[in-house]
Amino acid sequence: MKSIDLCPKLQKSMDIIGRRWTGLIIYQLLQGPQRFSTIEAALPVSGRLLSERLKELEQEGIVLREVFPETPVRIQYSLTDKGRGLESVIRDLEKWSESWIDSGDCGPETVQPQ
Template sequence: MKSTDLCPQLQKSMDIIGRRWTGLIIYQLLQGPQRFNVIEAALPISGRLLSERLKELELEGIVLREVFPETPVRIQYSLTDKGLALETVIRDLQRWSKIWIDCDTNSVSSTPEM
Protein backbone atom coordinates (compact mmCIF):
# COMPACT_ATOMS: atom_id res chain seq x y z
CA MET A 1 0.00 0.00 0.00
CA LYS A 2 1.28 3.47 -0.87
CA SER A 3 2.26 5.55 2.13
CA THR A 4 0.79 9.02 2.51
CA ASP A 5 1.92 12.10 4.39
CA LEU A 6 -1.65 13.35 4.84
CA CYS A 7 -2.25 11.56 8.12
CA PRO A 8 0.18 8.79 9.06
CA GLN A 9 -1.73 7.94 12.26
CA LEU A 10 -4.96 7.39 10.30
CA GLN A 11 -3.11 5.30 7.73
CA LYS A 12 -1.54 3.11 10.44
CA SER A 13 -4.88 2.69 12.26
CA MET A 14 -6.60 1.69 9.00
CA ASP A 15 -3.76 -0.76 8.27
CA ILE A 16 -4.32 -2.37 11.68
CA ILE A 17 -8.12 -2.42 11.76
CA GLY A 18 -8.47 -3.07 8.05
CA ARG A 19 -6.70 -6.42 8.14
CA ARG A 20 -9.03 -9.27 7.34
CA TRP A 21 -10.97 -10.47 10.42
CA THR A 22 -9.33 -7.97 12.79
CA GLY A 23 -12.46 -5.84 13.26
CA LEU A 24 -14.58 -8.92 13.96
CA ILE A 25 -12.03 -10.25 16.47
CA ILE A 26 -12.15 -6.93 18.31
CA TYR A 27 -15.97 -6.97 18.10
CA GLN A 28 -16.00 -10.46 19.64
CA LEU A 29 -13.66 -9.40 22.45
CA LEU A 30 -15.90 -6.43 23.28
CA GLN A 31 -18.07 -9.04 25.02
CA GLY A 32 -15.27 -9.58 27.54
CA PRO A 33 -12.29 -11.87 28.11
CA GLN A 34 -12.43 -15.10 26.13
CA ARG A 35 -10.44 -18.22 25.49
CA PHE A 36 -9.08 -18.97 22.04
CA ASN A 37 -11.59 -21.75 21.31
CA VAL A 38 -14.54 -19.46 22.12
CA ILE A 39 -13.30 -16.79 19.71
CA GLU A 40 -12.58 -19.43 17.07
CA ALA A 41 -16.06 -20.94 17.41
CA ALA A 42 -17.69 -17.52 17.04
CA LEU A 43 -15.92 -16.60 13.80
CA PRO A 44 -15.58 -18.37 10.44
CA ILE A 45 -11.79 -18.19 10.58
CA SER A 46 -9.04 -20.80 10.74
CA GLY A 47 -7.19 -21.29 14.00
CA ARG A 48 -3.90 -20.42 12.31
CA LEU A 49 -5.18 -17.08 11.02
CA LEU A 50 -6.89 -16.27 14.32
CA SER A 51 -3.65 -16.96 16.17
CA GLU A 52 -1.76 -14.71 13.76
CA ARG A 53 -4.24 -11.85 14.14
CA LEU A 54 -4.29 -12.14 17.95
CA LYS A 55 -0.47 -11.96 18.01
CA GLU A 56 -0.55 -8.86 15.79
CA LEU A 57 -3.13 -7.21 18.03
CA GLU A 58 -1.10 -8.12 21.09
CA LEU A 59 2.01 -6.52 19.56
CA GLU A 60 -0.01 -3.36 18.86
CA GLY A 61 -1.14 -3.25 22.50
CA ILE A 62 -4.80 -3.80 21.58
CA VAL A 63 -5.19 -7.32 22.97
CA LEU A 64 -3.86 -8.75 26.22
CA ARG A 65 -2.94 -12.44 26.33
CA GLU A 66 -3.02 -13.82 29.87
CA VAL A 67 -1.60 -17.22 30.76
CA PHE A 68 -2.94 -18.77 33.95
CA PRO A 69 -0.58 -21.33 35.55
CA GLU A 70 -3.18 -24.03 36.00
CA THR A 71 -3.30 -27.63 34.89
CA PRO A 72 -4.08 -27.60 32.06
CA VAL A 73 -2.75 -24.14 31.27
CA ARG A 74 -5.53 -21.64 30.59
CA ILE A 75 -4.98 -18.77 28.14
CA GLN A 76 -7.41 -15.90 27.93
CA TYR A 77 -7.59 -12.93 25.57
CA SER A 78 -9.07 -9.55 26.40
CA LEU A 79 -8.95 -5.99 25.12
CA THR A 80 -6.55 -3.53 26.71
CA ASP A 81 -7.62 0.06 27.38
CA LYS A 82 -6.28 0.85 23.89
CA GLY A 83 -8.47 -1.94 22.47
CA LEU A 84 -11.53 -0.90 24.47
CA ALA A 85 -11.14 2.62 23.09
CA LEU A 86 -12.05 1.13 19.69
CA GLU A 87 -15.56 0.28 20.88
CA THR A 88 -17.06 3.55 19.64
CA VAL A 89 -15.43 3.05 16.24
CA ILE A 90 -16.70 -0.54 15.97
CA ARG A 91 -20.21 0.40 17.16
CA ASP A 92 -20.35 3.35 14.75
CA LEU A 93 -19.35 1.05 11.87
CA GLN A 94 -22.01 -1.40 13.00
CA ARG A 95 -24.69 1.35 12.96
CA TRP A 96 -23.48 2.65 9.59
CA SER A 97 -23.57 -0.83 8.05
CA LYS A 98 -27.11 -1.48 9.29
CA ILE A 99 -28.24 1.62 7.42
CA TRP A 100 -26.07 1.51 4.30
CA ILE A 101 -24.96 -2.08 3.62
CA ASP A 102 -27.25 -4.54 1.87
CA CYS A 103 -25.97 -7.99 2.89
CA ASP A 104 -27.97 -9.71 0.12
CA THR A 105 -26.02 -7.97 -2.65
CA ASN A 106 -22.81 -7.11 -0.75
CA SER A 107 -23.01 -3.56 -2.01
CA VAL A 108 -23.34 -0.15 -0.45
CA SER A 109 -26.80 1.43 -0.74
CA SER A 110 -27.12 4.84 -2.33
CA THR A 111 -29.88 5.89 0.05
CA PRO A 112 -30.44 4.78 3.63
CA GLU A 113 -33.37 2.60 4.54
CA MET A 114 -34.95 4.18 7.61
Protein backbone atom coordinates in the same frame (compact mmCIF):
# COMPACT_ATOMS: atom_id res chain seq x y z
CA MET B 1 -5.28 13.17 -9.78
CA LYS B 2 -4.10 15.18 -6.84
CA SER B 3 -2.00 13.29 -4.27
CA ILE B 4 -3.33 13.30 -0.71
CA ASP B 5 -0.92 13.17 2.21
CA LEU B 6 -2.48 11.08 4.95
CA CYS B 7 -1.60 11.56 8.55
CA PRO B 8 0.84 8.76 9.44
CA LYS B 9 -1.17 7.96 12.59
CA LEU B 10 -4.40 7.64 10.61
CA GLN B 11 -2.63 5.45 8.07
CA LYS B 12 -1.26 3.22 10.86
CA SER B 13 -4.70 2.88 12.48
CA MET B 14 -6.29 1.96 9.15
CA ASP B 15 -3.52 -0.59 8.55
CA ILE B 16 -4.22 -2.18 11.94
CA ILE B 17 -8.01 -2.43 11.92
CA GLY B 18 -8.26 -2.82 8.16
CA ARG B 19 -6.54 -6.21 8.15
CA ARG B 20 -8.83 -9.07 7.31
CA TRP B 21 -10.75 -10.34 10.38
CA THR B 22 -9.17 -7.85 12.79
CA GLY B 23 -12.30 -5.72 13.17
CA LEU B 24 -14.44 -8.78 13.82
CA ILE B 25 -11.96 -10.11 16.38
CA ILE B 26 -12.10 -6.80 18.21
CA TYR B 27 -15.90 -6.82 17.93
CA GLN B 28 -15.99 -10.32 19.45
CA LEU B 29 -13.71 -9.28 22.32
CA LEU B 30 -15.96 -6.31 23.13
CA GLN B 31 -18.16 -8.93 24.83
CA GLY B 32 -15.42 -9.52 27.39
CA PRO B 33 -12.46 -11.84 27.98
CA GLN B 34 -12.56 -15.04 25.95
CA ARG B 35 -10.56 -18.16 25.29
CA PHE B 36 -9.13 -18.86 21.86
CA SER B 37 -11.66 -21.64 21.18
CA THR B 38 -14.58 -19.31 21.92
CA ILE B 39 -13.32 -16.68 19.49
CA GLU B 40 -12.56 -19.34 16.88
CA ALA B 41 -16.07 -20.82 17.20
CA ALA B 42 -17.68 -17.38 16.81
CA LEU B 43 -15.83 -16.38 13.63
CA PRO B 44 -15.44 -18.17 10.28
CA VAL B 45 -11.66 -17.88 10.39
CA SER B 46 -8.97 -20.56 10.53
CA GLY B 47 -7.15 -21.15 13.79
CA ARG B 48 -3.83 -20.28 12.16
CA LEU B 49 -5.05 -16.91 10.93
CA LEU B 50 -6.83 -16.14 14.21
CA SER B 51 -3.62 -16.89 16.11
CA GLU B 52 -1.67 -14.61 13.76
CA ARG B 53 -4.15 -11.75 14.15
CA LEU B 54 -4.27 -12.09 17.95
CA LYS B 55 -0.46 -11.94 18.09
CA GLU B 56 -0.47 -8.81 15.92
CA LEU B 57 -3.11 -7.18 18.13
CA GLU B 58 -1.13 -8.13 21.22
CA GLN B 59 2.02 -6.56 19.74
CA GLU B 60 0.05 -3.37 19.04
CA GLY B 61 -1.16 -3.27 22.65
CA ILE B 62 -4.80 -3.76 21.66
CA VAL B 63 -5.24 -7.29 23.04
CA LEU B 64 -3.99 -8.73 26.30
CA ARG B 65 -3.08 -12.41 26.40
CA GLU B 66 -3.23 -13.84 29.90
CA VAL B 67 -1.88 -17.27 30.79
CA PHE B 68 -3.32 -18.89 33.90
CA PRO B 69 -1.02 -21.55 35.43
CA GLU B 70 -3.67 -24.19 35.84
CA THR B 71 -3.81 -27.78 34.67
CA PRO B 72 -4.42 -27.65 31.80
CA VAL B 73 -3.06 -24.16 31.16
CA ARG B 74 -5.82 -21.66 30.44
CA ILE B 75 -5.18 -18.75 28.05
CA GLN B 76 -7.59 -15.86 27.85
CA TYR B 77 -7.72 -12.87 25.52
CA SER B 78 -9.20 -9.48 26.36
CA LEU B 79 -9.05 -5.92 25.12
CA THR B 80 -6.66 -3.48 26.75
CA ASP B 81 -7.66 0.14 27.38
CA LYS B 82 -6.23 0.89 23.94
CA GLY B 83 -8.41 -1.87 22.46
CA ARG B 84 -11.53 -0.73 24.30
CA GLY B 85 -10.86 2.72 22.87
CA LEU B 86 -11.89 1.25 19.52
CA GLU B 87 -15.38 0.38 20.76
CA SER B 88 -16.99 3.60 19.52
CA VAL B 89 -15.37 3.11 16.09
CA ILE B 90 -16.57 -0.50 15.86
CA ARG B 91 -20.07 0.39 17.12
CA ASP B 92 -20.30 3.26 14.61
CA LEU B 93 -19.32 0.87 11.80
CA GLU B 94 -21.97 -1.54 13.05
CA LYS B 95 -24.63 1.22 12.93
CA TRP B 96 -23.46 2.38 9.50
CA SER B 97 -23.62 -1.16 8.11
CA GLU B 98 -27.13 -1.66 9.51
CA SER B 99 -28.24 1.46 7.66
CA TRP B 100 -26.32 1.11 4.41
CA ILE B 101 -25.43 -2.53 3.74
CA ASP B 102 -28.10 -4.69 2.10
CA SER B 103 -28.89 -7.67 4.34
CA GLY B 104 -28.63 -9.86 1.23
CA ASP B 105 -24.90 -9.11 1.32
CA CYS B 106 -24.60 -10.78 4.73
CA GLY B 107 -25.32 -14.38 3.82
CA PRO B 108 -22.94 -17.16 4.85
CA GLU B 109 -21.79 -17.56 1.25
CA THR B 110 -20.25 -14.05 1.36
CA VAL B 111 -17.96 -14.84 4.32
CA GLN B 112 -15.28 -17.39 3.56
CA PRO B 113 -12.76 -18.62 6.16
CA GLN B 114 -9.09 -18.04 5.44
